[in-house]
Amino acid sequence: MQNTKNMRIPDFKLTVPVDQIGVEERAARFRTRSIKKESKLFALKLALQMVDLTTLEGMDSPGKVRQLCNKAMYPYEADPEIPKVAAVCVYPNRVRLAAEILKGSGIHVASVATSFPSGMGTLESRIEEVKYAVDEGADEIDMVISRWAFLKGEYNYVFDEVATFKEACGPAHLKVILETGELETYENVRKASDIAIYAGADFIKTSTGKISPAATMPVTLVMLYAIRDYYLKTGNKIGMKPAGGIRDAKTALHYLAMVKETLGADWLTPDLFRFGASSLANDLLMQIIKQKTGQYQSPDYFSIG
Amino acid sequence: MSEKELTTRQNLRFDELWAYDPAPESPDYVKIEEQYNLFIDGKFQEPASGRYFETINPANETLLSRVARAEKSDLDKAVAAARKAYEGVWSKMHAKERGKYIYRIARLLQERAREFAILESMDTGKPIRESRDVDIPIVIAHFFYYAGWADKLKYAFPGVDPRPLGVAGQIIPWNFPLLMAAWKIAPALATGNTVVIKPASSTPLTLLRLGELIRDAGVPAGVVNIVTGPGEIGSAIANHPDIDKIAFTGSTEIGRTIQEASLRTGKKYTLELGGKAANIVFDDAPVEEAVEGIVNGIFFNQGHVCCAGSRLLVQEGVADELVHKLKMRMETLIVGDPLDKNTDIGAINSKGQLDSILGYLTDGVESGLQIYQTKCQLPEKGFWCPPTLVENVSQAHRIVQEEVFGPVLTIQTFRTPEEAVSLANNTPYGLSGGIWTDKGSKIFKVGKGIRAGVIWANTFNKFDPTSPFGGYKESGMGREGGIHGLLPYLEISQ
Numbered sequence: 001m002q003n004t005k006n007m008r009i010p011d012f013k014l015t016v017p018v019d020q021i022g023v024e025e026r027a028a029r030f031r032t033r034s035i036k037k038e039s040k041l042f043a044l045k046l047a048l049q050m051v052d053l054t055t056l057e058g059m060d061s062p063g064k065v066r067q068l069c070n071k072a073m074y075p076y077e078a079d080p081e082i083p084k085v086a087a088v089c090v091y092p093n094r095v096r097l098a099a100e101i102l103k104g105s106g107i108h109v110a111s112v113a114t115s116f117p118s119g120m121g122t123l124e125s126r127i128e129e130v131k132y133a134v135d136e137g138a139d140e141i142d143m144v145i146s147r148w149a150f151l152k153g154e155y156n157y158v159f160d161e162v163a164t165f166k167e168a169c170g171p172a173h174l175k176v177i178l179e180t181g182e183l184e185t186y187e188n189v190r191k192a193s194d195i196a197i198y199a200g201a202d203f204i205k206t207s208t209g210k211i212s213p214a215a216t217m218p219v220t221l222v223m224l225y226a227i228r229d230y231y232l233k234t235g236n237k238i239g240m241k242p243a244g245g246i247r248d249a250k251t252a253l254h255y256l257a258m259v260k261e262t263l264g265a266d267w268l269t270p271d272l273f274r275f276g277a278s279s280l281a282n283d284l285l286m287q288i289i290k291q292k293t294g295q296y297q298s299p300d301y302f303s304i305g
Numbered sequence: 306m307s308e309k310e311l312t313t314r315q316n317l318r319f320d321e322l323w324a325y326d327p328a329p330e331s332p333d334y335v336k337i338e339e340q341y342n343l344f345i346d347g348k349f350q351e352p353a354s355g356r357y358f359e360t361i362n363p364a365n366e367t368l369l370s371r372v373a374r375a376e377k378s379d380l381d382k383a384v385a386a387a388r389k390a391y392e393g394v395w396s397k398m399h400a401k402e403r404g405k406y407i408y409r410i411a412r413l414l415q416e417r418a419r420e421f422a423i424l425e426s427m428d429t430g431k432p433i434r435e436s437r438d439v440d441i442p443i444v445i446a447h448f449f450y451y452a453g454w455a456d457k458l459k460y461a462f463p464g465v466d467p468r469p470l471g472v473a474g475q476i477i478p479w480n481f482p483l484l485m486a487a488w489k490i491a492p493a494l495a496t497g498n499t500v501v502i503k504p505a506s507s508t509p510l511t512l513l514r515l516g517e518l519i520r521d522a523g524v525p526a527g528v529v530n531i532v533t534g535p536g537e538i539g540s541a542i543a544n545h546p547d548i549d550k551i552a553f554t555g556s557t558e559i560g561r562t563i564q565e566a567s568l569r570t571g572k573k574y575t576l577e578l579g580g581k582a583a584n585i586v587f588d589d590a591p592v593e594e595a596v597e598g599i600v601n602g603i604f605f606n607q608g609h610v611c612c613a614g615s616r617l618l619v620q621e622g623v624a625d626e627l628v629h630k631l632k633m634r635m636e637t638l639i640v641g642d643p644l645d646k647n648t649d650i651g652a653i654n655s656k657g658q659l660d661s662i663l664g665y666l667t668d669g670v671e672s673g674l675q676i677y678q679t680k681c682q683l684p685e686k687g688f689w690c691p692p693t694l695v696e697n698v699s700q701a702h703r704i705v706q707e708e709v710f711g712p713v714l715t716i717q718t719f720r721t722p723e724e725a726v727s728l729a730n731n732t733p734y735g736l737s738g739g740i741w742t743d744k745g746s747k748i749f750k751v752g753k754g755i756r757a758g759v760i761w762a763n764t765f766n767k768f769d770p771t772s773p774f775g776g777y778k779e780s781g782m783g784r785e786g787g788i789h790g791l792l793p794y795l796e797i798s799q
Contacts, residue, residue, distance in 0.1 A: 017743035019763050022594030032434060034328035034646040042323060225593050232315045232629075256323070261637040264317035 007234050009198050012155035016194070018186040018222055027217035030258040040253070041291045045083055047252040048075065048284045050270045051277060052110055052241065053305055054089040056117075056209065065094045069101040071305035076285050079292070085281060086270040087140060091116075092133040099137030110140035110175070114165060117179070117208035119144040123161065130168040141165070142175045142205060142276075145192065147182045155195055162199035175203035175241055180219045181211040189219055193226035203239035205276065214244025215276075217258060224262045237266065243276025249287040252280060278305065319636045328646045330433045335424045337510065340371045343379055343533060344516035346386035347526025353378045358535075360509060363430035364643050364652040364687040372509050375534035377541055380501070383530040384547050387472040387499040390527030396469055396497050398525075404455030407494055409522045411448035417518065418445065421511055425483055426643040428510040430652030430688070431606050433644050439605075443768055444487040447786075450770035451491035454791060458496065461788050467795040469497035470573060471549035474542040476563075477512070478555045479505035479654050480609035480710075485577075486512045488785050489552045490529060491770075496794040498550070501530045503542060505555075507655050509533045539563075544570060550794065553577065554611070557708075557734075557779050564782070575783030575793045577611065577775060579708040580736030582757065583729035584614030584765060587722070588622035590741035594763065596630045599714070602739060602765035604638065604650055604692050608712040609658070611780070612737035614765050616705060617716045618725050624718045628696070632677065635692045640681045650712060653688040662690050662711035665704050669695055674702070700731050708734070722747065726754035735777030739765045758784070 035043055053072045055064060069088055076082045087108035088098050095111045102109055111133035115121030121129070130141055143165045149157040166174045176196035180189050196204050204223055207214035220242045227238045240259070246252055252275060259267050267273050282302045290296045340357060342349040357371040373379075395403065414421065421444075422436040431440070458467045473493045477485040482504055493500050504512040516531045532538055539559070543551055543566040553563045554577035567574035584602050586595045602614025619627050643651035653659040669676055675696040683689040693713045698705050705715050719725045729738055737759040740748050748762040758776045761767060768774070773789035775781055783793050 017589065017591040019591040019594040022591060022597055022763060026594070026597050032438070032646070033325065035325055036328045037326040039323060039326040046323075228317070231317075235315055257325075260323055261319070264319050265322035266318055268322060 007198070010194060012159070012191060012195055015187050016190045018190055020186055023186055023221055024218045027221045027258065030217065030254050030261070033254060033257040035253050035257065041288065043253050043256050044249060044284050044288045044291065046268060047249065047256060047275065048281060048288070049083045049086060050274050051085040051281050051284070052087045052089045052243070052274045053085050053281055054209070054243070054276055054278050055305075056089070056091060056112060060091060060094055062094070062097050065090055065097050066101060068305045069098050071281070071303060072102065072107050073105050075281060076289070076302065079289070082285065082288060086274055089142065089276065092129055092136065092138070095133050095136035095138045108140050109138050110142055111136075111138035112142045112144075112208075114143040116142070116144050116177075117210040119146050120148075123164070126161075127164060127168045130165050134168075134170055134172045138172055140173045140175060141169050142177055144177045144179060144208060145196065147179055150183070150188070150192055155191070158192070159195050159199045162196050162201060166200035173202040174200065175205045175239075176201040177205045177208055177243075178223075179208055179211055180206045180215075181213045186218065186222045189222045190226055193223045194230075197226060197230050197238050201238060203241050203274070205241040205243055207242075207244040207276075209244035209276065215242035215246055217255065220255065221258060221262065224259065228263055231263075237272055239272040239274065240267070241274040241276055246275055246277050247279050247283065249280070249283045252284065281305065317633055319633070325639075325647045327642070329642060330423050330426070330644045330646060332423060332427060332644060335420050335427070337370050337424070341373060341509070341513045341533070343373045343375055343383070344513065344520070344529070344531035345379070345383045346530065347520055349516070350382075352376065358506060360428060360507060362427050362687075363654055364684070366686050369427060370510060372506075372513070372533045375532040375538050380532055380538060380541050380545065383501045383532050384472060384545055386527035387501050387530050388547055390525055391469070391471055391499040394525045395499050395528050400456035400458070400497070403494065403497060404452045406522060406524050407448055407452035407455060407491065410519060410524070411445050411452060413518050413522055414441070414445045414448065418442075421483060421514065423644065424514060425511045426651070428508045429479065429482060430643050430654055432648040432651040433646055434648065435606060440481060440484050443770070444483050447487040447491045447770045451495040451790075454492075455495040458791065458795070461791055462795070462797060465797045467496070467791075467797055470794060470796055471498060472547060473498045473500050473550045473552060473794060474545060474548040475500060475502040475552045476539045476542060476555065477502065477504055479508040480606060480611070482508040483511040483515065485554050486515060488554075488790075492785070492790045493552075493794050494528065496791055498794050499528050501532060501542065501548065503532050503534070503539055506533065506535055540566070543567065546570065548572065550574065552785075552793065560781065573793060575775070575785065576781040577785060578736075578779060578781040579734055580611045580613065580776065580780050581616060581706070581708050581732045581734045582612055582614050582737040582739065583616045583618050583725075583755070584739035585725045585729060585741065585751065586617070586619045586623065586627060587740075587742040587744075587747065588620040589743045590623065591743060591763065592623065592627055592630065595627065595741040596634050598739065598741065598763070598765045599631055600634055600638070603714040604712050605766050607650055607653055607690070609654055609710055610766065612759060612766065614737070614739050615709060615714060617714055618719050618728055619716065620725070621718045621720055628694075628716060632694070635679045635694075638679065638681065638692055640679075640689065640691060641684055650692060653690050653711065656688055658710065659688040659690060662709055662713060665707070665709050665711075665713065666693065669704055672702075674698060674704070700728065706732065722751050726751060729755050729757075733779040736775075736780035737761070
């Protein structure tokens with residue numbers, strides 16, 4: 001439960017200034033962190049535990065989802081020390097199947113909902129979709145905000161929809177996708193983050209993966225600052241999920257360095273940080289095996305999801 | 306308790322859950338000779354005295370090399386070589402050819418950037434991240450930039466027939482040894498002057514290596530001469546009758562003696578001296594980026610920066626939040642081995658400088674100042690000072706008035722832009738300043754009010770060869786960099 005003491009909702013018409021050049025320089029600085037040896041192995045394993053293994057295609061058949069769920073549970077069977085991923089993320093009509101397969105594995109079932117990726121359904125249908133996904137067995141809901149309303153300055157509309165979906169989630173966790181690639185400015189990213197957080201998001205998430213650019217380090221950093229300010233004000237910890245465009249282990253480690261140096265060690269857990277990605281998991285696995293055995297193996301030795 | 310006060314009570318945990326393993330650059334990549342001679346007339350020559358002094362690595366106090374101790378007769382030899390090269394070759398050479406040599410120096414530096422970066426970090430104690438990403442790239446940019454001017458001087462100063470002065474005597478400091486050498490050598494050569502240059506005695510190695518590179522580039526003998534030695538050699542340069550121009554970067558105290566000597570001997574001179582810059586944060590500033598700018602302003606190069614933003618002036622409404630966030634940011638700064646790629650803050654350049662910084666802090670403690678230092682662990686050997694804040698100080702305090710030249714930031718608050726400007730100007734210095742606000746008009750209004758050579762807006766410590774640099778008041782005379790940086794090396798006739 002969130003501590004609501006001292007949670008005065010800010011005036012979203014006001015803008016928290018963000019300097020574009022400054023935030024991009026700061027984000028670039030994390031890319032110069034050189035992560036080696038034990039600290040690298042630790043971070044690679046941690047990153048793997050934070051992956052939301054995702055498939056969000058119109059062609060997602062039950063067979064494809066089954067394949068993905070098994071990949072989630074057994075990323076690399078040859079080495080039992082290798083951890084499982086955090087969650088599998090699918091469309092609502094694949095939730096029941098995923099939940100069946102993953103039952104008892106400790107892996108969360110996440111579902112996109114609310115007319116993903118555009119959010120252009122009616123409010124009623126979007127609420128229904130959330131309820132449906134939760135009933136089918138999703139314990140995490142990835143919603144999208146109405147970017148049209150946000151860009152039009154209708155911040156209360158966005159606030160209210162997030163709050164409504166949070167209620168519809170019941171016990172499930174709510175991740176709010178801002179679709180930062182459509183928000184144009186860092187200040188908008190900051191504002192959308194604040195709206196989502198104050199309206200009840202458990203996680204804020206950059207992107208659907210359907211729009212380019214998807215997650216970038218500076219955008220993620222602006223969102224981490226919003227999470228930090230909220231924590232400093234209320235003591236409540238909100239999670240962060242960059243999604244889309246993070247394909248290689250090295251980039252993932254730089255994201256973790258950014259989280260560690262911005263929010264501290266408490267956020268280095270799958271409960272508060274996730275990567276929404278599909279191909280990242282195997283690159284992490286390849287690097288983990290390389291780090292442990294000293295040999296870099298061909299992708300053919302790693303199962304695809 | 307107000308909302309603002311509550312906000313600043315929460316803290317974050319930057320503990321050791323995931324500490325980065327050491328990722329050091331290899332010192333073996335650079336071969337350092339046991340002994341270095343004076344670079345005079347295109348050759349490395351033994352000093353007349355036969356004596357050498359030691360240069361150490363300030364991060365571990367180990368001996369790096371022994372360097373020739375020049376005396377007056379060596380300097381005379383160097384000046385004579387420079388004069389001969391000026392009259393015989395360099396001033397007669399077609400400007401386009403002169404430019405080619407400078408381009409060649411730039412390109413060779415580019416090829417050997419890693420070597421120069423490692424050596425610079427070993428000799429100065431600055432982190433490899435800075436020598437690799439800041440010092441050396443700007444060194445190269447300076448040579449490229451001024452190489453381009455060599456055959457275009459008539460266009461820089463149309464109709465006034467710009468001509469070289471002759472022999473330039475240059476004295477450089479220990480905080481940016483190679484960078485300050487580049488700032489001085491590049492415009493001197495581009496304008497057709499020859500050079501006698503002296504590095505600081507604690508950091509001579511990269512300049513001597515540049516001497517090797519200049520020789521390997523085939524630059525005519527005597528065009529650049531390097532004399533190493535104690536301060537007396539610097540003052541001998543300032544007083545030398547056959548030197549036409551002095552360029553000095555260093556302390557205001559020595560700058561004064563050089564100014565007197567130059568006036569007495571009728572030399573042209575430029576002085577780049579101390580600073581005590583105000584970094585002004587308004588309550589409408591982008592706070593996170595301002596914190597980053599403050600860190601970059603004062604902890605860059607351990608605060609051994611003449612234009613460092615050593616006085617933080619913060620508007621009262623945002624002071625608590627800003628200082629709280631600054632302290633959190635400081636906890637993530639990694640202090641240690643300069644050659645480690647993750648190091649943010651390296652070693653203090655010398656024992657003497659460390660003692661001077663600690664002197665200010667001890668005085669501060671004795672007079673009851675509120676001093677905050679981060680909890681970082683410092684190596685046992687070498688010279689170290691953790692990032693330091695001095696809070697709740699005022700203009701009356703010595704630590705606010707004098708240049709500490711270390712990782713020490715004083716914090717004062719203000720209420721109105723006018724008050725900020727008057728605090729910023731209330732110093733004998735005037736080298737740089739910073740303004741943080743979301744409002745463009747405020748940048749121009751406040752910026753105009755501050756008497757300093759460089760004002761950065763929503764950034765700090767940004768350098769570019771095209772931009773002139775220099776100070777007001779006790780911060781110096783003349784400008785280096787840009788088209789302005791050519792002028793001190795030229796005779797202009799109407």
